[in-house]
Amino acid sequence: MCLLLGATGVGKSLLVKRLQTILRCWARGTAASGGGVLSHGWGTPGVNGARGCWILMGAAMSPWGLEWGLWSGGVSGEAQGGIRPLPALLCPIWVLDFPAQLSSQDGKGDLGDPPPTRPTVGTNLTDIMAHKKITIRELGGCMGPIWSSYYGNCRSLLFMIDASDPTRLSASCAHLLGLLSAPPLAEASVLILFNKIDLPCFMTVEEMKSLLRLPDVIACAKQNIATAEISARKGTGLTGVLRWLQDAHRTGV
Template identity: 55%
Template sequence: MCLLLGASGAGKTLLLKRLQKLCQMGAQEDLGEAPVTLPTVGTNLTDLTLRKRKITVRELGGCMGPIWPKYYSDCRSVIFVVDSVNTVQISSSCVQLLSVLSAEPLQSAAVLVLFNKRDLPCTMSLVELKALFRMDDIIRSAPQSISTLETSARSGQGLQELLSWLFSHRSHDTG
């Protein structure tokens, strides 16, 4: 199982819907208009299937941060979504990420830090975001395999790369 985590409003629900659509289409095509989403209160459990390979993704609402650890035991990979436009939220997202990385059940999980909303104006550059998060230090000191990726769930930027990462780090789900 893969956990999809991040602060409220980071774009997790839209990201999951877009990944579902990409898997259903089977090839990179125009994703069309982004669907309307509401903040997740609770969890969304979604199976993504690509070329007869399946992975289960559990999205946990950002407001559920205090109870995220209850879901760590069955987790093989983590996608941590950061809103790269919301400068007010950056420091709290960094604290959340460090908390996730320090959790004992996640010590062997593969982790992908997604800098989302790259299509919007006034977004911080990837260099700025990595510097604020001190990503080089985090990657060097964490026991997990950590990758970073820029995405835009709205435009589809980076979603094929995200699917590739997801399926290369999947647990032994069916397929």
């Protein structure tokens, strides 16, 4: 179980929806390539080499680019974007792996318009398949007073902070310290997410971390704590969140 916590309106529900969209997209991509995830290596152009080039280009562009490229299978990269198929008899084939970046500049492109969300009153359970099934339990920000009833059986914890609204930092800090000192969460891996980095803010994330005394908090906490800067709206940093979840849930529940 992964707990997803944070004040109301920080973007927890949108994050879960975006993670689902990304995973659906990857699942379709791997299915289109015959379910085969290509590994680094060499192949013959025109057989699987050209397709390998396509995968490289698609993955570098976006998951949608990847899907489109695979559907178009066999169309040369040159025709679609000025990337020439490699002329040699053997050309590299790349792993169809997590793309490093899933974002577009306007927040509408790759992942589509952000789906609407409503304040979560209560709790939302969502299963995602990131190599194995991971259940994410979002607790609405308004449930803060009773979050602790849900700490049991928690392997990982995503704690979200609104990076566009430093006025709520002190409340987030109090919540975070409460979580880190809760005995049932002593073994959990913790990822602190600074969300909404697409919005302008008068304070940088580094300044916020320093205000939160985050280096000291991390040094003193029992848990393994990582941080990430993301935009659930644009998709920035979400592949990193999925990787982190995979690692945190590699064993156990």
